[in-house]
Amino acid sequence: MPNIEITTKPTGRSPERKVHYGSRTNHLDLSRPKYNKIGEEKYFWEFYFDFDEYDLDHNLVFYTSGMCFRVETNDDRHAQFVRNMFTVVDNPYDHCADWTILHNTEMKTLPAIAVNLNEHIMLIAGTTFLGEIKKGVFSILGFELPDQNILPMHCAAFTYENKTNLMFGLSGTGKTTLSSDPKFRLISDDEVSWNDEGIRIIETGCYAKSEGLTQETHPTIFNAVEEARKQKTLVVENPGASNARLSYPIDCVSNAWIDQEQFGHPDNIFFLTMDATGRFPPVSKISGDTVRRFFETGYTSQMPGTEAGNDEIKKIFSPCYGSPFMPRPVKVYSDMLMDKITNGNCNVYLINTGMDGSGNRFSLDFTRTCVKSAIDIGIADNSKEVLNILEGLL
Structure with missing residues (x-):
């Protein structure tokens, strides 16, 4: 199949258009109604039967985090995206799915995502944005995995100097850039779970932003994109847009871990x-309640001019560093994280990829050095200082 370019409508996810159905919605965190809406079940079935009018020619089955997913879509481009992001099996009808995602880009409707938690069915229509399927899978895992004492995490993972590391961060904080350091060996660029044995990958593909991508600043990603182009597996989404992204299988990344799903417990965590x-x-270096507070708030900030009409610094909060994908109460996830950090004797660090006291942005090289120094030699704990700063911003 040739490389693919797609301009989507809308050009981003539509988490506020997601509605949940079924009695299992009693586990949702209704204090975050933007992402955790509940609907009457009759409307789910009306939407479900609308799909009967369309042919969903692609039937894709893959396993992740101990669960079997089936994605049925009408769209060649989205089918290739799924193949990039997950290891699709042969003979899909030989497998019994735990969850089914029906995906339609032809249906004339506003973006709509319907999740029946009892029937284990997700419906996606009215959007051509590629990430909707990817994050649909992740939000399902965000709901299901805690029941198995497995923590789903919106973070990158990598090894360096024989140590395993996690890196949490919202869009724009530098997670992809920092975790793709040429001296690191990539485990995953975006989604990982943490079970009793250690961490485990969720995806076998990458979905990287392309803005500012050069061989000098992002050599690992740049070279992976070129390799995907040669293999004719590259999917380019919204070229030229500020949130343009590139999808490619992880085996295009020269220093990635390939054919290994399970890793040991992390040595270090970076927020x-x-x-x-x-x-x-x-x-x-942070610990105790400071770790919990940062995880539960997911604080970052947005610079003036990032959005039209925004001429002031804007504070951003996304609990668990991924609020749209963590539908249960935030404390469910933070309690699990704190237990695993304690049991694994894991170090936690806060990295400021923003401004210094003079208003100058920390350089990429400087921040990379900070990360490596924390891994190599560590630093003294200053939890109280940074917690006081955070509380002053809330």
């Missing part, structure tokens, strides 16, 4: 914040 106020140190 990234792009702090535009210049109040946080470039690197801080």
Whole structure:
């Protein structure tokens, strides 16, 4: 299949258009109604039977996190995207899916995502944005895995100097850039789970932003994209847009772990914040309630001019560093994280990828050095200082 370019409508996910159905919705966190809406079940079935009018020619089955998913879609481009992001099996009808995702890009409707938690069916229509399927899978895992004492995490993972590391961060904080350091060996660029044995990959593909991508600043990603282009597996989404993305299988990444799903417990965890106020140190070691507070708030900031009409620094909060994908109460995830950190004797660091006290952005090389130094030699704990700063911003 040739490389693919797609301009989507809309050009991003539509998490506010997601509605949940069924009695299992009693487990949702209704204090975050933007992402955790509940609907009457009759409307789900009306939407479900609308899909009967369309041919969903692609039937794709893959396994992740101990669960079997089936994706049925009408769209060649989205089928290739699924193949990039997951290891699709042969003979799909020989497998019994735990969850089914029906995906239609022809249906004339506003973006709509319907999730029946009892029937294990997700419906997606009215959008051609590629990430909707990917994050649909992740949000299902975000709901299901805690029942198995498995923590789903919106983070990158990599090894360096024989140590395993996690890196949490919202869009714009530098997670993809930092985790793709040429000296790191990539495990996953975006989604990982943490079970009793250690961490495990969720996807076998990458979905990287392309804005500012050069061989000098992002050599690992740049070379992976070129390899995918040669293999004719590259999917380019919304070329030229500020949120343009590139999808390719992880085996295009020269220094990635291939054919290994399970890894040991992490040695270090990094929380990234792009702090535009210049109040946080470039690197801080944190512990205890400070770790919980940062995880539960997911703080970062947005610079003036990032959005039309925005002429002030804007504070952004996304609990668990991925609020749209974590539908249960936030404390469910933070309790699991704190238990696993304690049991695994894991170090936690806060990295400020934003501004220093003079209003100058920390350089990429400097921040990369901070990360490596924390892994190599560690630093003294300054939880109280950074917690006081965070509380002042809330």
